[in-house]
Amino acid sequence: MYSTHQFIAECYFASRPEMCPYPFQLKTTTTVACSRSFQEDRIWLNGKEEDINQPRLQSCLREIRRLARKRRSDGEGGVDLAGLSHKVHICSVNNFPTAAGLASSAAGYACLVYTLARVMGVEGELSAVARQGSGSACRSMYGGFVQWIMGQREDGKDSVAQQVEPETHWPELRILVLVVSAERKPVGSTSGMQTSVETSSLLKHRSDSVVPARMKEMIDAVHRKDFAAFAELTMKDSNQFHAICLDTYPPIFYLNDVSRHIINLVHHYNQHYREARVAYTFDAGPNAVIYTLQQHVDEFLQVVKHFFPPETNGGQFVKGLPVASTTLTEELRQAIGMEPMVKGISYIISTKAGPGPCIVEEPSQHLLGSDGLPKESA
Amino acid sequence: MYSTHQFIAECYFASRPEMCPYPFQLKTTTTVACSRSFQEDRIWLNGKEEDINQPRLQSCLREIRRLARKRRSDGEGGVDLAGLSHKVHICSVNNFPTAAGLASSAAGYACLVYTLARVMGVEGELSAVARQGSGSACRSMYGGFVQWIMGQREDGKDSVAQQVEPETHWPELRILVLVVSAERKPVGSTSGMQTSVETSSLLKHRSDSVVPARMKEMIDAVHRKDFAAFAELTMKDSNQFHAICLDTYPPIFYLNDVSRHIINLVHHYNQHYREARVAYTFDAGPNAVIYTLQQHVDEFLQVVKHFFPPETNGGQFVKGLPVASTTLTEELRQAIGMEPMVKGISYIISTKAGPGPCIVEEPSQHLLGSDGLPKESA
Structure with a gap:
């Protein structure tokens, strides 16, 4: 048995100072599934399996799991108990060139963190988690005009994103x-x-x-x-x-x-x-x-x-x-x-300018099949 | 009757901080002639007559003439009295591309100021005059390793060049x-x-x-x-x-x-x-x-x-x-x-690294002919 959640997070373009609108047409789509039958955590990016042990990826996974355990021990509802011990399969695609200065890693990590959090029942401010994957990913957690606050702390934990105006503010x-x-x-x-x-x-x-x-x-x-x-x-x-x-x-x-x-x-x-x-x-x-x-x-x-x-x-x-x-x-x-x-x-x-991450309800658009592996098209 | 003086100044390359060796193979050659028969000041650059009224050119001409008059009124010897009232013809060629970031204007103004000064009998520190033509021209007044001192004065008159080491210091x-x-x-x-x-x-x-x-x-x-x-x-x-x-x-x-x-x-x-x-x-x-x-x-x-x-x-x-x-x-x-x-x-x-400006003694290499106009080859 496994569960599939899928979300779409829009990619974000950094106009420094760290605030700018998301472009609407550039998308990262990520599906996360977790199942008792999975032997290990795995990830596929743009149709190719990648190393799940990359430190930044591991940081995000570890942090979301820690927050999920914290929620469970705090007795908060809505936590998917199964998800905590199960391995995850992650499948993510960008509809635009990767690693070409189009903030693909920002969009990717924002989408990943958002999706993982949904699967594991974590709520609240997630931009600090996304930032551990890619600094600018924290901005991609919101739609419209977003600022990235530098923060004062040595450990960077107060370096988070804030929405300045939603995407509807400046339609022209x-x-x-x-x-x-x-x-x-x-x-x-x-x-x-x-x-x-x-x-x-x-x-x-x-x-x-x-x-x-x-x-x-x-x-x-x-x-x-x-x-x-x-x-x-x-x-x-x-x-x-x-x-x-x-x-x-x-x-x-x-x-x-x-x-x-x-x-x-x-x-x-x-x-x-x-x-x-x-x-x-x-x-x-x-x-x-x-x-x-x-x-x-x-x-x-x-x-x-x-x-x-x-x-x-x-x-x-x-x-x-x-x-x-x-x-x-x-x-x-x-x-x-x-x-x-x-x-x-x-x-x-x-x-x-586009919105922040949205949930993809339509199962036919999910990237992982019922076997927990990428569909042919993903 | 007219007199011809000709000098060669080497071009200079600016490695900022403002100090660096001259390259030896890149040369500006300038001939200056002055004669009672000349109707007006004229200049030819790389075979083409240019506008003598360019402000930076006029600054250099005016300043050298002022220094020459000052020398004469101070009663110092060696001043070519005729040159002070006569018009000048200037002919200058670079043996390397002009206006391509190879410091052609620095070499050109350094050579021009040095040559004008010789014709008009002006001696002493000339880098401040050359600087009025092109900032970095002050460095081209010396050979070897030259620094350009920023200076403190508002009018920039203490912004001059100084030789740090001669071209013989680092032959390797x-x-x-x-x-x-x-x-x-x-x-x-x-x-x-x-x-x-x-x-x-x-x-x-x-x-x-x-x-x-x-x-x-x-x-x-x-x-x-x-x-x-x-x-x-x-x-x-x-x-x-x-x-x-x-x-x-x-x-x-x-x-x-x-x-x-x-x-x-x-x-x-x-x-x-x-x-x-x-x-x-x-x-x-x-x-x-x-x-x-x-x-x-x-x-x-x-x-x-x-x-x-x-x-x-x-x-x-x-x-x-x-x-x-x-x-x-x-x-x-x-x-x-x-x-x-x-x-x-x-x-x-x-x-x-090359030396500073040198006098070209050989008349056949002078760029102006006996009529005060550029030779065919110049």
Whole structure:
């Protein structure tokens, strides 16, 4: 006998200061099953079995089991007694490239922790647990605009996420993910950040002085729905994050020539209109996350298509929320004045801020079959 | 009647902290003539007449003329009285790409100020004058290892250059200039640095805290000829300079994918030997300046040739000081473990620290003919 619970957690994009909307179209789906018949804990990621003994995975499993035992000994209801002694099978898929700076590990760990907690009957604040899997996973535990509070404690236990505004707060805000490359990034973001802490002489100044001030301004910009302020903070902070990566020794590079081309394109576009209509942010990879308002989406997509002509291999260039075709004016094209870069962008995901983790009720969508093993399609 | 004086000043490469050796093979040659028959001040750069009214050029001209008049009124000898009222013709050529982050304006202004001063009979400390043309030109007034002192005064008049060691101090030190692209850089380095001062929130911390400490360590490393310390400081400081460029708003990019490939190559090479045998530094452009010791030059050049296979168009790939061919071991090739990048580097200049400006006595090498106009070859 076994039980299956499945949840979908949306992936989250980090615009530092650590607060930003989830994109709606990027999903991690995770199914967790536990059964007396399982011999050991196992995990499958994107169709491939992975090592369950990875330290960060073990931290999350151990912590959820500890919380479940605590609940049982506290006599709280709703605890699945069986789940505590049984082994688990975990199956998780992302519908977007993994390890390409699209926060796949954040989405993955958030979804995993949320799902495990449901299976084991754990409730309450889970972002501190998710953070043990991947720092930024704590943010992915909520929808809409989320801030990651730095905390004061040495052990980091007060470093948790808080929702600033739900996803319904700013419906005009749109997100375009420009997928530059699905190649695996050379440095995982966790080890990269650790090296930065050890070697960058600028990081301390950034975290002590720059980020706290920007965080206040960012929360204020989101509350007021002030796109220009939101955009400038987002871009400056993305750039400063990558500056710190470069100040790390040996240096870490996530941006490539295509990323830089996108950055220049956004600045030229904004300069033409003399206002920040579009913003970029880059996480630990070359892919750009673009923010803009509903009324500018169609035009800006035309601009992107013109300056990054898609390969004509029949694949869909823009996925996700529908966009309308418009004509790019000659004036705008000349004002931007850059050389088109063929094949720079492989595809675009058109999306907007999404909700936090949700339960998938429909059994046909669960990833583990009745034998506790991944279905063919998972 | 007119007089011609000609001088050659060597170009200089900025390894921040602001001290580094001149490469010997990169030259700016400048001829200045003054004559009663000249109707106006004129300047030719690399074969093309340019606007003499550029503010920075005018600053240098005005300042040298002021110093010359001062010398004359102080009754000091050697002043060419005629030159003071006459117009000048200036002709200058670089034997390396201009405006590609190879400090061409530094070499150019240093050479111009030195030559003008000779023509007008001005002597003494000229680096403060050269600095008015291009900040880093003050360093190019000396050979060997030069530091640029920040100074305390608001007007910057105490911001001058000082020789730390002459070019003969460390003869084993070699320089390889990897010329990535001769394209003009998108942002001139002077305007770029001004925008950084206005917008980078990390720059002040760098200039107040990081640079002064590194400067002391760098001078010490040069005195001791400690290559490992020199190399690490050079690389860290180059990276931090480019980090500040990225923290500028809008961001400034000088490094491209080829530059990053070179940086990774150097770190992989050093990691293989578990010591810093090679260092890179990048100025305001994608071209790398590599420092290494004599005993490693041949091997490292083989590594560069392997991972950046030259185009087989008959051009010379390595120019300047001769290098010996060696065989790259399979072990080293595998340890570096990168994909070769075809056409990444167009050519290499093999050189070493050179002297400061020198006078060219040989009239056949002067750039202006007896009519005061550029010779066909200039």
